Each structure stands twice: as C-alpha cells, then as structure tokens.
Amino acid sequence: MTAAGKTVTRVDLCEAVYQKVGLSRTESAAFVELVLKEITDCLERGETVKLSSFGSFIVRSKGERIGRNPKTGTEVPISPRRVMVFKPSAILKQRINGAGNSGSQD
Amino acid sequence: MIKSELVQRIATHNPHLYQRDIENIVNAILDEIVAAMARGDRVELRGFGAFSVKHRPARTGRNPRTGEHVSVEQKSVPFFKTGKEMRERLNREPGA
Numbered sequence: 001m002t003a004a005g006k007t008v009t010r011v012d013l014c015e016a017v018y019q020k021v022g023l024s025r026t027e028s029a030a031f032v033e034l035v036l037k038e039i040t041d042c043l044e045r046g047e048t049v050k051l052s053s054f055g056s057f058i059v060r061s062k063g064e065r066i067g068r069n070p071k072t073g074t075e076v077p078i079s080p081r082r083v084m085v086f087k088p089s090a091i092l093k094q095r096i097n098g099a100g101n102s103g104s105q106d
Numbered sequence: 107m108i109k110s111e112l113v114q115r116i117a118t119h120n121p122h123l124y125q126r127d128i129e130n131i132v133n134a135i136l137d138e139i140v141a142a143m144a145r146g147d148r149v150e151l152r153g154f155g156a157f158s159v160k161h162r163p164a165r166t167g168r169n170p171r172t173g174e175h176v177s178v179e180q181k182s183v184p185f186f187k188t189g190k191e192m193r194e195r196l197n198r199e200p201g202a
Binding site: 013 | 109119142
C-alpha cells in the first residue's frame, strides 16, 4: 500500500502519554505496553473489550469450513478458530469523516 | 471489559498513581490513535494489530424496504487488521 499518510507506532503513543500526562518517557512506554497487554489478556480469555467513544474488540468463534487454495484450486479444510474483530464506535466513524478531513490527494 | 474496568485493572498494578492519571493515560493513547486515523494515517502496533482508514467511493444504494434508489456519498471507514501474535494467542490451547 502506498498511502501518503505516515505510520504511527508505539513510539508516537508513548510520546502522546509523555506530553499529556507528564510521566517520564520510560514510564509512558511501560504504560502503553500495559494498556495493550490488559486488552490482549482480556481478548485471549474470549472477553469483549468495549472502549467508549473508541470502539469494541470482539472475539468470534468460527466453525470448520472448506476453503480453496486460490493458486491450485484444491479444496482444503479450514480448522475452527477464534478471530477478533474491531467494531468502531459512531464517534470514531464521525471523526474520520468529520471536519478536517483533508482526504487523500489522488 | 469496559474502559473503567481497564483503568481499574491498571490502577491495581500502580498504587502510586491516582485513578484520574490512569484515565488520562488510557485516553491519551486512544485519542492519539483516533487523531492519527482522522489524518488518514495508519497505526501499527506490532503483536496487537493495525488500524487504517479505507475510502469508500460514492455509490447508488437502495432503500431495502421501498426499493427506492438513494445516492450514498463517498466516505472513509476505520479498519482493523489483527496482528500475527494476537491471532496466535487467540488460538492457543488454554493452559498451554
């Protein structure tokens, strides 16, 4: 993908915590990890994580189904598995379409 | 788990901070992700997943009840792709 936008990573989240909360950079980094860890642990237990005005992370269980290798066309069974989906909140959707939506220049 | 429970859990590991501070930390993180997506940027958190924005062109839709044509304006939608480690952790045998 060649979107013009930059990629935000943990470093940027740490910087945001550092700027807004006034902890040290080391502590800020530790908190970013802790927040992600708590969310991940919860999802691993199969629990839904609802973060108001942001969205929900939901774990879904999928049954076995027959898939196809798109290259060879051979049928292969896809084992039952758990997947996670993100359901954005209405507020998040609005923010992404809201004022200040500079759009992509293409 | 909801946001207040997340704050509560983090607070138990950090008794030296006020719950208020933890709330600010969680909000700072979420706000940064939202702001990035609002700019059209991608947010990549290794082991967790990646947030990106997908653009949907304008299209002609139909009111499913009346069958009427309605024009749907172009819009951008948030998208999340689960990270590799997260996918694996979701499918690990419990107690393994």
